Amino acid sequence: MMIKEWARIGFLDLIRFLNLHDLLTSVTTMKYKEIKMTPNKKDFQTNKVIELDAVVVGAGFSGLYMLYRLREAGFSTRVYEAGDGVGGVWYWNRYPGARCDSESIYYNYTFSEELLQEWTWSTRYPEQPEILRYLNYVADKFDLRRDIQLATRITAASFNETTNRWEVDMDDGTSVSAKYFISAVGCLSAANVPNIAGLETFEGEWYHTGNWPIEEEVSFKGKRVGVIGTGSSGVQSIPVIAQEAEQLTVFQRTPQYSSPARNHPYSEEFLKQTKENYTEIKKQMRESLRGIPTDRRDRSALDDTPEERRRVFEAAWNKGGFWYLNATYNDLMVNEAANETVAEFVRSKIRETVHDPAVAKKLMPTYYYATKRPISDTNYYETYNRENVVLVDIKKTPIQEITAKGLKTVEAEHELDLLVFATGYDAMTGSLFKMDIHGKDGLSLKEKWEEGANTKTYLGITTVGFPNFFMITGPESPSVLTNMPVSIEQHVEWIADCIEYLRGHGIDKIEASEAAEKAWSHHCKEVADTTLYANSESWYTASNIESKRKPTGFLIYLGGVGHYRKICDEVADKGYEGFTLTRREKNVSRQ
Numbered sequence: 001m002m003i004k005e006w007a008r009i010g011f012l013d014l015i016r017f018l019n020l021h022d023l024l025t026s027v028t029t030m031k032y033k034e035i036k037m038t039p040n041k042k043d044f045q046t047n048k049v050i051e052l053d054a055v056v057v058g059a060g061f062s063g064l065y066m067l068y069r070l071r072e073a074g075f076s077t078r079v080y081e082a083g084d085g086v087g088g089v090w091y092w093n094r095y096p097g098a099r100c101d102s103e104s105i106y107y108n109y110t111f112s113e114e115l116l117q118e119w120t121w122s123t124r125y126p127e128q129p130e131i132l133r134y135l136n137y138v139a140d141k142f143d144l145r146r147d148i149q150l151a152t153r154i155t156a157a158s159f160n161e162t163t164n165r166w167e168v169d170m171d172d173g174t175s176v177s178a179k180y181f182i183s184a185v186g187c188l189s190a191a192n193v194p195n196i197a198g199l200e201t202f203e204g205e206w207y208h209t210g211n212w213p214i215e216e217e218v219s220f221k222g223k224r225v226g227v228i229g230t231g232s233s234g235v236q237s238i239p240v241i242a243q244e245a246e247q248l249t250v251f252q253r254t255p256q257y258s259s260p261a262r263n264h265p266y267s268e269e270f271l272k273q274t275k276e277n278y279t280e281i282k283k284q285m286r287e288s289l290r291g292i293p294t295d296r297r298d299r300s301a302l303d304d305t306p307e308e309r310r311r312v313f314e315a316a317w318n319k320g321g322f323w324y325l326n327a328t329y330n331d332l333m334v335n336e337a338a339n340e341t342v343a344e345f346v347r348s349k350i351r352e353t354v355h356d357p358a359v360a361k362k363l364m365p366t367y368y369y370a371t372k373r374p375i376s377d378t379n380y381y382e383t384y385n386r387e388n389v390v391l392v393d394i395k396k397t398p399i400q401e402i403t404a405k406g407l408k409t410v411e412a413e414h415e416l417d418l419l420v421f422a423t424g425y426d427a428m429t430g431s432l433f434k435m436d437i438h439g440k441d442g443l444s445l446k447e448k449w450e451e452g453a454n455t456k457t458y459l460g461i462t463t464v465g466f467p468n469f470f471m472i473t474g475p476e477s478p479s480v481l482t483n484m485p486v487s488i489e490q491h492v493e494w495i496a497d498c499i500e501y502l503r504g505h506g507i508d509k510i511e512a513s514e515a516a517e518k519a520w521s522h523h524c525k526e527v528a529d530t531t532l533y534a535n536s537e538s539w540y541t542a543s544n545i546e547s548k549r550k551p552t553g554f555l556i557y558l559g560g561v562g563h564y565r566k567i568c569d570e571v572a573d574k575g576y577e578g579f580t581l582t583r584r585e586k587n588v589s590r591q
């Protein structure tokens, strides 16, 4: 099935086919409940259990906007954030070279015209400090901090079936009770430090890119540095570390497809034009496939001659950033032969760039292009032409152990003063599983999803057995295969509207029905199965985490931002079709 056909899969038809529609009855509008005031700090210093309308986990892009929307609607809401500051993934990811791979003019909130006009990005691909400044600016502008409790990790949450409320426990020993429990934990926040024997004996320093020191500056000067991992974090940090370190050894398990970001400062003229056109840009982002207004050419890569194809790929390569390369043809991710054309194009660039043919060969990926997240880099392949950089293929010569002096592969011991783990994340579900979440009948989320690769959700926002629990960019939503802020805004707005609807209709409990969840998970899988992503070895399939490799699954909805938005809106327009809504007073189920 070609990508275009995905849009024709009528998910709601499927629900209707399952007779769900008929099961739903209308609800009577009841009086709004009294809006509680936001609790003040004092309440949190006593042992009294605070009653809130909503608890939000995490103060990154998702949590900040969720707080804003719920507070605007008059719901008492509190955000709990483990970090000492707001920013989420951008608070923790301070490794050298950390930057976003979406262009900054698209990597921002669009809900506030005033904010769009006020904030000015300096470069095309924003660096971590600038994104963090932006999120702090947002927190101040909308006066969000007074409802955010920093340095507090939510350890557990359980649904009380008598009160229809969530009881939420924090690592400081306090608890709160909330009608709604909303996860804004992000998809990539549980750092994966591989279990390599001997790490505790290492006498040098070591860091994970996703948990980079905040107070101290890490210096590479005069040091022998090792980097394990060549995903985005490795590829971004390697060129920067190489410039400072005495010697850099890169331990590569799988080579990556990376294209130059061609980052540059924005001109005043460009920014002026962008700000003038944000209404149209915003519309395009919201209706697009991946949340950025790049038009994917509606043409097969196989319909062009090799010369024409090369011209098309070159133009995208020169534009900078993998999004443009991905948008060159409509069948790169669904047709093996088409995919091979772009894969071979990137390999040809590696061949041209890297002087030593043996090193170039090691750097050439052979899996399907973009089935692991492709990367936008600054001088990545060029870095391997430096004399102080060595590339070790640890698939050929696996790591045996970490020693006091460095890292030992089956072939040699590499002496190191500093080791960087750029080994990624327990993605999509890892951050949720850091909390002990229990729904109805004591069911734990971990048990339900069999540790992670086998997620079952309705719309990627809710999951059966966990009433009044919402996930922003949860598994089986478009999330990481889109420009995140666009997907985040869509989820936040949908959840906020839903909660307002529940209040307006006197509904106490919302829970997806088994049939709707089954249909959605099935739909996600059937879409993924039409693509080359489905059987890839990547964190999209959770295969980077040993314990999640089985049962296999695909954790992202590939139907596209615009199409997904329509599905979610239709569900809402039909009175939350596929959900069981239970009224407050009589506790009458709509099913």
Ligand code: NA7
Pocket (backbone or CB within 6 Å): 188, 194, 195, 209, 228, 229, 230, 231, 232, 233, 234, 235, 252, 253, 254, 372, 373, 394, 422, 423, 424, 425, 480, 539, 544
């Ligand atoms: P990624 O993309 O998951 O990359 C992790 C890298 O670490 C990747 O090259 C892995 O190789 C490698 N890795 C993971 N575990 C090991 C072990 N045990 N031994 C050796 N090498 C290992 O994480 P990033 O932080 O770079 O990027 C995450 C996302 O953040 C990125 O996609 C953007 O969306 C932003 P593998 O490929 O698994 O063989």
